[in-house]
Amino acid sequence: MSESVTFRDFAGALMNSDSEAASGVLTTLLGIDAGAAARATQHFQEQMAASPAFMMKAMGMRTVVEAKDEAQLVSLLSECFGLPDAAVGPAAKHLLARYA
Structure with a gap:
C-alpha cells in the first residue's frame, strides 16, 4: 500500500465496495495490523449505514x-472505527505523525 494514501482513498474503496482495499488504507494511515x-x-x-449524520462526523x-488535537482525534477514531482503548492512542499518534 502506498504511503501517500489518504482517507479519501479509504472512502473511495468503500464506495467501490472494496473492503479489503479500505482496510489496507487504514493499515497505512493508522499503523494498525490487517485484522484490526x-x-x-x-x-x-x-456506523455509516446506521446514521446519515455519521459521515459528517467522520x-x-x-x-x-x-x-x-490528539484528544479529539482519539475520540473520533474510537467512534468512527471502533478501535479499542489500547490501539486508539497509538493510532492517533501515528496519524498525526503522518501529517506533521
Whole structure:
C-alpha cells in the first residue's frame, strides 16, 4: 500500500465496495495490523449505514488532524472505527505523525 494514501482513498474503496482495499488504507494511515483494520472498516461501514449524520462526523477528522488535537482525534477514531482503548492512542499518534 502506498504511503501517500489518504482517507479519501479509504472512502473511495468503500464506495467501490472494496473492503479489503479500505482496510489496507487504514493499515497505512493508522499503523494498525490487517485484522484490526478489517474490524475498523466493518465498524465504519456499520456506523455509516446506521446514521446519515455519521459521515459528517467522520469528515470532521480532517479538521481535527489539521488542528493536531490528539484528544479529539482519539475520540473520533474510537467512534468512527471502533478501535479499542489500547490501539486508539497509538493510532492517533501515528496519524498525526503522518501529517506533521
